[in-house]
Amino acid sequence: MTVFAFFGGMTGGGEIVLVLLVALLLFGAKSLPEVARTIGKTLEQIRRAANEVRDEVMKAEPELMKDDPPRPPTPTPVLPEPKPPQEDEDERVAR
Numbered sequence: 766m767t768v769f770a771f772f773g774g775m776t777g778g779g780e781i782v783l784v785l786l787v788a789l790l791l792f793g794a795k796s797l798p799e800v801a802r803t804i805g806k807t808l809e810q811i812r813r814a815a816n817e818v819r820d821e822v823m824k825a826e827p828e829l830m831k832d833d834p835p836r837p838p839t840p841t842p843v844l845p846e847p848k849p850p851q852e853d854e855d856e857r858v859a860r
């Protein structure tokens with residue numbers, strides 16, 4: 766979230782236009798579609814790889830769970846009863 770601190774935490778229409786203008790200045794009008802296409806392909810590859818990893822983990826999880834015996838539930842800790850507040854000797858004398 767610190768990356769978007771300049772934008773105030775929420776990205777609105779004005780911020781998107783600003784980013785697009787900066788990209789246009791950096792890459793130029795002719796190469797901007799190619800850059801956008803390359804970014805889109807890269808994001809698609811990342812998403813595909815993340816889905817493959819998720820599927821592998823989901824497939825391996827039941828196999829790992831069948832080897833482990835079920836665990837008993839964790840007991841809730843029992844706290845001692847609070848003691849009533851004790852008066853200081855000075856407070857008792859003042860009464």
